[in-house]
Amino acid sequence: MKTTQSFNLHSLWDQFPGRGDSLREARGEALQFMHSSNFAAIGKRAAEQLDEQVWMNESHALAVKSVYDAEVTAALRQMEAAGEVYAIELSEGYLQAGGNVARHRLVEAGYRLGAVLKQIAAE
16 A cells, blocks of 8 residues: 555645635635535534534544544554554545535634624624
8 A cells, every 4th residue: 555645644634725826716615605505504504603613523523424434544553563664645535525615614714714704893
């Protein structure tokens, strides 16, 4: 199980939203999210929940389900049994699912940030 690129899971997930994007590219993607009815619905639901503990619980659940899914957990168990650490090749399905989770969380974070800023402005 080898990979052509070496990442740790944290850096891999950090890069799902995109890396090295220019401000113009990032803004364009944000506008696409804003004009997507699916993402708007996700964002509006998220903005209704402004309890940080809930956000942390959501993130933990996603880590268990998506970051450390069966594919990664099986590889970690194999490494543990072998007594060594080596790079694993993650499936295209894992990478696509990770990108989807990252986009979903970005939209939630954006809407939540907007809601928090509105609360602050109203005070």
